[in-house]
Amino acid sequence: MLVRLVDAGHSISTIASRPDAELAALCENLPPERGSFARSAQERLSRGDSTQSPGSNQRMSALSDSTGETLAEVINSIRHFNLDRISECLARSQELFHPRTFALEIIGPILSEMGVLVDRGVLGISQEHLLSVQVRGALGAALEKLDRGMRNQPHALALAGAEGDMHEFGLLLGAILCASRGIRPLVLGPNLPPQDFAEAVRKSGTRIALLGTTPLPPGEMPRTYEEYLTELESNLPSETELWLGGRGDVKLGSLNLKRDIRALVTLEMLDHALSKLESQEKAK
Numbered sequence: 001m002l003v004r005l006v007d008a009g010h011s012i013s014t015i016a017s018r019p020d021a022e023l024a025a026l027c028e029n030l031p032p033e034r035g036s037f038a039r040s041a042q043e044r045l046s047r048g049d050s051t052q053s054p055g056s057n058q059r060m061s062a063l064s065d066s067t068g069e070t071l072a073e074v075i076n077s078i079r080h081f082n083l084d085r086i087s088e089c090l091a092r093s094q095e096l097f098h099p100r101t102f103a104l105e106i107i108g109p110i111l112s113e114m115g116v117l118v119d120r121g122v123l124g125i126s127q128e129h130l131l132s133v134q135v136r137g138a139l140g141a142a143l144e145k146l147d148r149g150m151r152n153q154p155h156a157l158a159l160a161g162a163e164g165d166m167h168e169f170g171l172l173l174g175a176i177l178c179a180s181r182g183i184r185p186l187v188l189g190p191n192l193p194p195q196d197f198a199e200a201v202r203k204s205g206t207r208i209a210l211l212g213t214t215p216l217p218p219g220e221m222p223r224t225y226e227e228y229l230t231e232l233e234s235n236l237p238s239e240t241e242l243w244l245g246g247r248g249d250v251k252l253g254s255l256n257l258k259r260d261i262r263a264l265v266t267l268e269m270l271d272h273a274l275s276k277l278e279s280q281e282k283a284k
Contacts, residue, residue: 067105090138099180139172146179161190164221198235213248
């Protein structure tokens with residue numbers, strides 16, 4: 001029912017907490033035709049959008065969902081602890097959509113919506129953890145599949161999170177965006193000391209070091225982002241570019257570094273930067 005209601009324009013945040021009887025009543029007033037989400041998916045396939053997975057033109061007639069419908073389906077499934085259904089939705093999305101679409105339009109919105117619903121008390125912490133396990137598995141599988149085609153390439157971009165920051169989904173999503181553009185990522189994970197980050201960059205020969213950041217309560221990290229960046233930057237090779245991702249509270253104006261930092265607040269900004277990097281590599 002959530003799928004039909006979202007397809008008709010309802011916000012998941014406003015309807016996810018309603019009992020099934022109310023959802024059924026809302027569905028009774030819906031028109032029979034398919035809504036905008038489904039139409040946009042069909043139109044995207046019919047014109048051969050470049051964000052499709054290879055071979056998806058042959059599956060056009062089988063496509064009955066879209067990114068918006070998938071979001072509704074996943075949230076509805078986690079409400080009822082239907083883990084098998086979540087796994088099926090994510091697997092189907094990986095098959096149907098290009099990895100960038102999967103990262104930016106499927107997983108990113110699912111995680112954002114889940115955070116909103118947990119904050120509002122609509123969903124519980126256990127449901128958030130269950131979904132996290134499913135998403136982590138889906139992202140790992142997608143990244144492994146992309147990496148298999150780049151095994152002979154050197155790693156070009158290293159991603160990590162600072163000490164005390166345990167969030168990893170932004171790093172995995174960023175890595176998928178990298179790999180989808182032929183830029184091999186080195187995922188070092190969250191909670192990494194700056195000296196270890198710099199050492200990994202030196203030994204792997206990656207040209208770009210990307211530090212993911214998260215808005216965290218004061219005192220949750222052993223040092224501030226400014227302190228972390230200062231130590232990281234002083235230990236990186238001089239030719240390494242330093243990128244900063246995410247929405248963490250970083251006062252870049254207070255830093256006195258020897259190199260510029262490229263701030264990329266959103267995944268879309270990161271993807272744009274990677275697009276330019278991809279074009280530069282192809283022009284060589």
